[in-house]
Amino acid sequence: MLCAETNIRVRYGETDKMGYLYYGHYPAYFEVARTDLIRMFGFTYKQIEDQGIILPVRSLKIDYILPARYDDMLTVKACLHELPAVKLDISYEIRNANHDLICTGHTILVFADQITGKPRRAPAYFVEAVKGYFE
Amino acid sequence: MLCAETNIRVRYGETDKMGYLYYGHYPAYFEVARTDLIRMFGFTYKQIEDQGIILPVRSLKIDYILPARYDDMLTVKACLHELPAVKLDISYEIRNANHDLICTGHTILVFADQITGKPRRAPAYFVEAVKGYFE
Amino acid sequence: MLCAETNIRVRYGETDKMGYLYYGHYPAYFEVARTDLIRMFGFTYKQIEDQGIILPVRSLKIDYILPARYDDMLTVKACLHELPAVKLDISYEIRNANHDLICTGHTILVFADQITGKPRRAPAYFVEAVKGYFE
Amino acid sequence: MLCAETNIRVRYGETDKMGYLYYGHYPAYFEVARTDLIRMFGFTYKQIEDQGIILPVRSLKIDYILPARYDDMLTVKACLHELPAVKLDISYEIRNANHDLICTGHTILVFADQITGKPRRAPAYFVEAVKGYFE
Numbered sequence: 001m002l003c004a005e006t007n008i009r010v011r012y013g014e015t016d017k018m019g020y021l022y023y024g025h026y027p028a029y030f031e032v033a034r035t036d037l038i039r040m041f042g043f044t045y046k047q048i049e050d051q052g053i054i055l056p057v058r059s060l061k062i063d064y065i066l067p068a069r070y071d072d073m074l075t076v077k078a079c080l081h082e083l084p085a086v087k088l089d090i091s092y093e094i095r096n097a098n099h100d101l102i103c104t105g106h107t108i109l110v111f112a113d114q115i116t117g118k119p120r121r122a123p124a125y126f127v128e129a130v131k132g133y134f135e
Numbered sequence: 136m137l138c139a140e141t142n143i144r145v146r147y148g149e150t151d152k153m154g155y156l157y158y159g160h161y162p163a164y165f166e167v168a169r170t171d172l173i174r175m176f177g178f179t180y181k182q183i184e185d186q187g188i189i190l191p192v193r194s195l196k197i198d199y200i201l202p203a204r205y206d207d208m209l210t211v212k213a214c215l216h217e218l219p220a221v222k223l224d225i226s227y228e229i230r231n232a233n234h235d236l237i238c239t240g241h242t243i244l245v246f247a248d249q250i251t252g253k254p255r256r257a258p259a260y261f262v263e264a265v266k267g268y269f270e
Numbered sequence: 271m272l273c274a275e276t277n278i279r280v281r282y283g284e285t286d287k288m289g290y291l292y293y294g295h296y297p298a299y300f301e302v303a304r305t306d307l308i309r310m311f312g313f314t315y316k317q318i319e320d321q322g323i324i325l326p327v328r329s330l331k332i333d334y335i336l337p338a339r340y341d342d343m344l345t346v347k348a349c350l351h352e353l354p355a356v357k358l359d360i361s362y363e364i365r366n367a368n369h370d371l372i373c374t375g376h377t378i379l380v381f382a383d384q385i386t387g388k389p390r391r392a393p394a395y396f397v398e399a400v401k402g403y404f405e
Numbered sequence: 406m407l408c409a410e411t412n413i414r415v416r417y418g419e420t421d422k423m424g425y426l427y428y429g430h431y432p433a434y435f436e437v438a439r440t441d442l443i444r445m446f447g448f449t450y451k452q453i454e455d456q457g458i459i460l461p462v463r464s465l466k467i468d469y470i471l472p473a474r475y476d477d478m479l480t481v482k483a484c485l486h487e488l489p490a491v492k493l494d495i496s497y498e499i500r501n502a503n504h505d506l507i508c509t510g511h512t513i514l515v516f517a518d519q520i521t522g523k524p525r526r527a528p529a530y531f532v533e534a535v536k537g538y539f540e
Contacts, residue, residue, distance in 0.1 A: 020191065023166075024160070027158055028159045031159065057158040057199055060195070060199070061194075064192055064193055064195070
């Protein structure tokens, strides 16, 4: 398992009239965290796309445990669970400054060709960068 | 089972650089659809909140099947599966103008007191309005 | 002057902890309204882009007059003030169901080549479709 | 003049199908920057609200100069131009990592009572914290 942590402060416009971080913004927080997880491998998600590979999300799951509020400094932890072949299987945990668990989440992304949209295997450099962590 | 359908056109700012409806906007589309589902019962989600009851989301699940694109007119179907006691269990399907299935989804919301945040039962008028459909 | 009106209902996730439509969502509402304004001309903004022309926003101005709230049904009026040459000069008014003026706004968009990003003249079919209104 | 700088990295979901940071997300970036500007005074915008004072935006102006793109690390500079009496007059500049000017902007916010919504003077501790910079 390979994890990275990212800090995100809840923006005013991300709250809703309940005063909570709106439930629809969590997926964007996950995306920031997995971008930083990929950055840790020595390249960026942007570079993957620039080389003609996209990573659309296939599935998303979130369990909301405690509300997050405006100006809270959250820590989003993203963990890769297995060596990617055709998909990226990532889990998430968000905690607030008191280490309370705000939510858990999970996404599956698939490697696909930018032009055809068809699924494909993870690029060799990606597998190479990651595989040391799964041996 | 009790369903409602809502049309939502994909906004430019809801697309991402892949040209797809960003995966993080689907929860907002679900919210619009379940708001219209509740409206069908003869009252509004806003009125529920004005009476001191909130409905935070407890869990979310989405399977992304086909991409949606800018200016697509989507139909979001929201279905209530059982008579609500302390939670609202709603499933979703989004289809495009060709009736292709874009995604399926599911949310669980819980009735809670606005001041204490504690879970509570669905208000009587809510159960009353809905129960005819589940007999 | 050539105007179109669009109805937009304020989504829950577009409110903020003040209970107001967040000030940062107005530009998206303007974009929906000008897309409908263009649709009135017999083609779509999407088709313009598909032909290799983009319309990035050059400037934005909003005066916020009254708050809009969750579930409000707003009317967004977008007006084209002059025959477009290299830019689209559009003004906006948002009103609520009581016809109260919520805000006024203004955007300038420029026609540009999708590949080079360089400004260019409005396509002939666009000018043709619109010019009858300005004679 | 009193300025603060904040770094914001462009999120994937904040780009649009042009591949640019969507024009409607700049107001949220300004909000993050002015929140950090206020934090510099020794208190937070959240604390101001907790004391019953809100700061709705009265006007917004943005000139978009160059596009920002996915994963760009932007610097948002927010400057307070005069000692606030009943309003906060703030200007903004966003630059990318090459120090290219992405946009300039301006907002006027008004101090208002949370319950009545009526304008009021800036709280004494706010003026006190800031006034040294304007003498």
